[in-house]
Amino acid sequence: MHITNLISQYFGKFAQKEFPSFFQKMINNAYVKIFKINMSEFRNAKYYKSLTDLFTRELAIPRQIDEDEKSFISPADSFITQAGSLHKETLFQIKGMEYSVEDLLTYYCTDTFPMVKDGSYMNFYLAPSDYHRYHAPIDCEIKKLIHVPGKLYPVNFKYLNKEIDLFVQNERVILECFANNKIFYMVFVGALNVGQMVFEFEPSVETNKNTKDIKVIKYDDLKVKKGQTLGYFKMGSTVVMVWEKQSVQLEELLNEKVKFGQKIGTIK
Structure with missing residues (x-):
């Protein structure tokens, strides 16, 4: 360990x-x-x-969300550290630090790599002061959950700038989702201090435990509604979203704070 x-x-x-x-x-x-x-x-x-x-506090006052059925909303209160288009299979954890989407998603997503090649992505960094629950960004169907054990490096700017392949090294949970017949991924990255991620629809997932085995769970009919709570970080962390090529038009939000419920993109 x-x-x-x-x-x-x-x-x-x-x-x-x-x-x-x-x-x-x-x-x-x-x-x-x-x-x-x-x-x-x-x-x-x-x-x-x-x-x-x-x-892991819940909202006491319900949050208003963008209800346009074609819009993606931010899954969490966060800071956008990187966003844009993948260069074939490459995306950035921060400017100057690139890594492979194949390494991020693991070989359990081999069949879908061609679909996200040259696609879009956005990184959401949750600071200690942020609300740490995460939500469905759009009405969608979750087809697969992949739990990848790993390290728990901090995900702040200091470590993003110095630790190569940080998101690939750290423990993470990957959700393979479909909306409007297009694939997108949500990758929840663990971080230092507690390092646990909870998924309300899948209590069998236990993160930061003494295991090295990747766990894959497939679903036949798991649909979630936009804004629905998916789970929460117990300290940390970062969410990376990756979309199929030419499936979404992202808002210009690099280096800006966003709130859960805020529009971040539109289905093409």
Whole structure:
């Protein structure tokens, strides 16, 4: 097991521990203050029973989403670190640091590589202050889930700039999805500190565990609606979306903050 996984497991035990209420309030308030979290859409920090409970908080005020059936919405509150067109099979984790979409998606997606070649992609970085639940970006059908164990390097700008193939090295969960008869992928990348990803429709997936085996789950009829909660990060992380060639027109959002529910692209 890599040191990043061990650190994350130990921190996870602390984050999930429910301390006496007065002490937990201090921890929660300190976390909110340090990371300057806007709690206006959530319950007061004092009501969360652990740091993980606070970090994975649900919206208390429903979020308005772009309801145009042809629009993709952001799956999470995040910062767009890279976006654009793949150069054949290559995309960027950050400017100057390229990697292969084949390595990202693994050989379990071999049949679909030609479909995403020269396609589009967008990287969503979730900072510690962000809302950490992720949602369906459009009405779609999930055909496959692939869980790839790996390391848990941080996914901040420092590591994106220095760690080659970071998204490929880190643990990740890949969803193969179809919308409007076109394929797109959502790749959820784990990160340092807890490093766990939860999927509400697939409780059998357990991340940051002592395993090296890739797990593949196929679905016959798993449809989700735009805005539906898919799951959440327990600390971290990053979502990478990859679309089939000529299937989507992305908004110009590079180096901008986006909110879950905001339009990020339109089906062509």
